[in-house]
Amino acid sequence: MFSRHISDRLAAYIEEARDANLIEQHLAECERCRAEYVQVRTGIDALQHLPLAVAPASIWNSIESALVGSPKRPVFSPWKLGLATIAALIIVGGAYWIITRSNARWEVDGLAGSPVVGTQHISRAGRVGAGEWVETDARSSARIRIGDIGSVVLSPNTRARVLATRPQEHRIALAHGEIQAKISAPPRLFFVDTASGTAVDLGCEYSLYTEENGSGLMRVTRGWVSFQRNGRESLVPAGASCRTRPHAGAGTPYFDDASESLRRAVDDFDEKPGADALTEILAGARVRDTLTLWHLLPRVAAADRGRVYDRIAALTPVPAGISKEKVLNLDSETLTHWKDELAWTW
């Protein structure tokens, strides 16, 4: 992990995900760099939203003339300098307008006790903006209204930071504690960052508990949630949960009504993948537990993948068009198709 501040690395991380692992570990622990991350990200996003202005054809004639002309001619004539200044002011003004319009402040309701918003204790209501913290103690709780798409309730002993309040990105970071999110919006508008990964709303209601180190539990009550980290994803539907682990991201999801032995075996497998835990999972799986089995396909050793495939096939017919060979080779299109079909049994 980077021990020093990473200001000069943030742009490359945002645009190219360079050193993503190390950057994310540092951001999880460095408040100053997290604040800078918000600013840099806001600036990059604002530039991307600026309208593209097409230069008039005549401008090229004047540029060519300037290049071909006498060396004694001034590079910038006064009127061109004036035009450039006006254009720069328009761009800066537009960026400022986009930034201020995009970073709305969300309402915070005090549900119990006296939660802290920013540096202020609130009794009933307050507002929180990007970069600010909301914190509850053992006797307080709060509800953050996430724009007009839903709300997040902070249980006692919870600390969360608002990272983005833009129409296309509503994002908070959960440092520790528990939240219950209720979102009514198209998918992928609401995100919760934790030390072990990001919960991406796909249209859902869920609770998410995390400790400072990222270990925790996500439980979905409606819709779906995707929990992602470094390309590893767990899709968790209503009625299911998945554990999160420090630096390992999302665990293998399982239905809450799965047998205790299966749930225990899943936890054992996620801690230390092994044949014994896998055998226990396969033996205890019902039709509905194909949710767990499907997620295991890319997580088990290649030599064990056939066992997982065979168990799913024994529980529910393999749809036409699903090739065993492609499944064993983790063909993404095949796996997605199979997941879409299996979802009818979840």
Place this chain on the structure above:
Amino acid sequence: MLRFAVATSVFAAVAMADGFTFTIGSPVAAQEAQFKTAAFAFRTEHCAEPAKSQITATAEGIVHGARRSVALKVAALQRPGVYAVFQTWGDGGQWVVVLKGECENETAGAIVPIGPKGFIRESSKFFPRPAKGPEVDASLKSLVEGESK
């Protein structure tokens, strides 16, 4: 005679296996966020032109001892042949959702009991024709007896 009966049963099972029918699933199977609060999703099977199928749904229930029936709106999803129904029959009482479908010259029916935690997959019944009144009553009776235990 016995051979004829066996052959007929096998034929009927095969015909039903390949005939127009429904598959039900939780709202997540619909994969469209706006349907996450639906009571359940369902799709037609073995229908050559699912977009042209005619589907209706009613909620049949017993509330405070009185029989109730509520017509439901069937929401069509983007994928042809996939639908969702929402709980618009109110709280209280015991309810089943009765599906009826027509695809070309075939019909199908289903009775989907609704429990405290949502639709009850294991108790759902499927038919190669519309469900009959006594079948609906039987499902409701099972629900009432199940909840009174």
